[in-house]
Amino acid sequence: MIDFGKLAGQNIVDLVPYKPGKPIKELERELGIKNSVKLASNENPVGCSPKATQAIIDLFPEISRYPYGDAFYLRQTVADFYNVSGDKLLFGTGSNEIIELAIRTFLSDGEHVLSPAPSFSVYGIISQAAGKGCKWVPVKEGFKFDFEALAEAIDEKTRMIFLANPNNPTGEYFTQSEITDFMKKVPEDVIVVMDEAYIEYADAPDFPDTLAMLDDYKNMFIMRTFSKAYGLASVRAGYVIACEEAIDMMNRVRQPFNTNMLAQVAAKAAMEDSDHLAKVLKENKDGKEYLYSQFEKLSLKYIPTQANFILVNVKDGEKVFNELLKEGVIVRYLGPGLAEWIRVSVGTMKENEIFINKLQKVTDNL
């Protein structure tokens, strides 16, 4: 008998796969219910720009062709948008693929990545799958980033640091002065990946302008995505902005047609539609304020967010998560490390109201 575990290696046997939020259809099938609400995966409830949808429709007759391997037109749009050279950009199948490319390109055996904890679990999953380590450095009281501890944790085997800003799952952020001070302490051969998946939502005046830091820090990579504020989670498009030399190395590892053509045309159209983005951000801001006010009425502690989701303390996260599921509302329970909390994505106003009604019912009955 073939021992596939042995063939794969212990790092793969020990791997716990990423658990995505439950799809609505699956829940409705299981419970025999209708009209359920999913606020579990930080998706954009408004949807993508109609111009992005049209770009996909217009592309249909051409889908028998391979995509542009270098994402030529999308690259130009993003380069113009940020006023950076196209040689500083690399696209991927969502920013998840960028995480994988960065790790595969730059980590050698025995090296590891660092990340604050809690943060995006995919950093650990991809490192482990690649046979590399991931060291998690706990955040401080109130989920604040602990840059002192992060700097102390860097050793000669640290090759990469992932900093999600705003952080997932907390919605917390770090400031311009915090990252400026931290970068001075990071050796230049340690790459700092700024994971800015939710940056479009961030409105704090002291939120870092990492693009302005790129010339000073060649070891800084800025990673962004079309999955969140641009509402294109399903087509998979993300990118990284970094110095030309680093992009050149990742380009050698990248699969030739990694970013599909539907993603390329949709992302380009989405980025060009600033009116739609403004609508998305307004809906999120209104939803966030509504949810804050309702949590306060229900005397539930929450973490003010810079993103499109909120961490809220419900005392018994797993129980509330399961009870909400029975009511047709899917949120996220994040495991024993955050046992008292659930994470809820900001939905449309109607979805937010349904969530609050059900949350009230569930917490009243606890």
Ligand SMILES: Cc1ncc(COP(=O)(O)O)c(C=O)c1O
């Ligand atoms: C912090 C963070 N980074 C990256 C991603 C990956 O996004 P995508 O691969 O859809 O671009 C997510 C998705 O939830 C995220 O929360």
